[in-house]
Amino acid sequence: MSPRARGSGPVPTIRDVAKAAGVSRGTVSRVLNGGHWVSPAAAAAVEAAMQQTGYVASHSARSLASGRSGAVALVVTETQERLFEDPTFSWLVKELGLRLRSHGLTLFIALADDTASRAGLVRQLRGGLLDGIVLASTHGDDPLFAELLAIDAAAVVFGHPLGRGIELPYVTTTNLTGAAGITQHLMEIGRRRIAIITGPLDTSGAQQRLAGYRLALGARVDEALFCEAAEYSRQAGRAAMQELLGRQPALDAVFAASDLLADGAMAALAARGLRIPADVAVAGFDDSMLARTATPPLSTVHTPRSEVADALVRVLVDRIEGRRPAAVELATRLELRESTGVPSGPGQGVPLSE
Amino acid sequence: MSPRARGSGPVPTIRDVAKAAGVSRGTVSRVLNGGHWVSPAAAAAVEAAMQQTGYVASHSARSLASGRSGAVALVVTETQERLFEDPTFSWLVKELGLRLRSHGLTLFIALADDTASRAGLVRQLRGGLLDGIVLASTHGDDPLFAELLAIDAAAVVFGHPLGRGIELPYVTTTNLTGAAGITQHLMEIGRRRIAIITGPLDTSGAQQRLAGYRLALGARVDEALFCEAAEYSRQAGRAAMQELLGRQPALDAVFAASDLLADGAMAALAARGLRIPADVAVAGFDDSMLARTATPPLSTVHTPRSEVADALVRVLVDRIEGRRPAAVELATRLELRESTGVPSGPGQGVPLSE
């Protein structure tokens, strides 16, 4: 039995609406798709008939005829644990969902953390269940990249992809500049032993943030002050901070490659009885909600969320409609707060240009 | 241009495969759907032809003809912040995804935190984009319940629904018994001033856990030891604990209605310099990952995740196939750890029956 056929009798089709309105299927279809070249009288009759019959267009029929499904997925190529801890996904889902809806697209979230689900994703793209996908949090040269390229799928990558992924359009932020800027800031407030907690170095975001840190420090880089977190999680940040404190108890600042890592680091510092920022200044990256609610509020690199979402949607829609948009890089800026000794205010932050 | 038509030329259809294999469309369709009543020779020819042409069935065509889409959504009727902090969703996504795939169903996650997205959901169900939905974290008498009932949608609720939702099939756990059990345990280890941090009381889970606590304490309930958290979040747990400590500094135990709330409560206790469990014993609910990694490990009420996922999928599939399954209630059990003074071990916990 068809799910559509359950419940209150047979489901009305476009023919029923046409009959009730006294027009043809074509006219109903035109009303459905914007109402161009339809007389006001006919449009009104159709609207009334749709109301009266409780008509809802069949998704599959429309999709079959038009070649569009109207559904896109935010694909997380990562275990669900990561998904559910990282605040990045939180705003991404919200902002993308909102914008896509205004394009008549529905956003779903799909996990692709194993081979079976990746294969399923490719099948859904090829089979037309999904019109396109946004890839978030890719690692290294993900084999999914090659598959997506092979079928010329409408895909956009959030963040600078590595390996073959670079051939897909992507939207990223000035990670290197931002990291250099905040490291510079730590130097300017007089810190001398500035440690770094990087994200997993098989992501280009983590690589670039590390490069920015190195760039700012120049010859003053000390390998004892470097620690790679296993993943972007609070837990990993705490562990990394403990590791760093064990190696160099006299460090006076730490730059964590994400606010979540910084939050974990702050927990480790607090557990040792170290004061922030008096003993150790802490800086993060992303300017997520977390940075504002942390105690003390976290100095961080602001990423332009709204612009990122705009760009992702624009690029994705371009791809779905057959165009070939270029990759986008958006500027970050410093957002200084109390964790580096700057009193929190409603300030606009310091813009960073390339 | 159809998304399916982009890239490597025209997309092969079932007719192309049939021609290449030298059989009819019907035979190819039969192979596609399990291969019953197909000769081994024909099946092999079709398989080869599919391989050779790179055939992938059109989702919409199949869906239109069969009346099934093969897609279901986990619907979160809540803001995305909640989704991304609560570990409950984490395992739910994982376990449901796995089980649904073996039924040939794809799981997506959909947020329904505003009117527009709820309306969209109903349209997707009626339009056949989705075959069914799992509702998680519903509050009060959600208006979505009535809409789903009106269209007789294949929906299953995770947790005991309130209001009209009760007419939908649901899968829940013995919240009341579990809460009573863990409160009883706190009494048995000699605690006299046992506080509670409840979840938002417009959810039946929170109501039942509070009722269990009241049941166990009987006449000894002290309203000064009661505090409702605004939401199931670490932050809210911390705030509630601070509130409780302000009202009754001499409290010697706290039962939080979820592990996440308990985690926040532990942070607040630690910030006050109170020892766990020496000064204050802490108990949670859910037995999420968090309970194991907390310091100290958290005594909690174990919910049978695997059985819950099994039941949700069974009920949902029943509904999709037109049956009318009954609601399910699964038993919880105590999982005692160091936060109530019990040394952590690999023990099986204490089963709780109704």
Place this chain on the structure above:
DNA sequence: TAGGGAACTGGGACCGGTCACAGTGTGCAC
């Protein structure tokens, strides 16, 4: 050897839309 059922195959109808095209009617310019 005829009859009958099981295993397998092909083809037409159908799912419910969209789209291109062929009208129809009206008003305005020449």
Place this chain on the structure above:
DNA sequence: GTGCACACTGTGACCGGTCCCAGTTCCCTA
């Protein structure tokens, strides 16, 4: 008064599958 552009409408083909039914083959049994 004819021509023509413009606004609108109806119709049939088509999207790519599934499903049902009729037909064929083959084997087994009476």
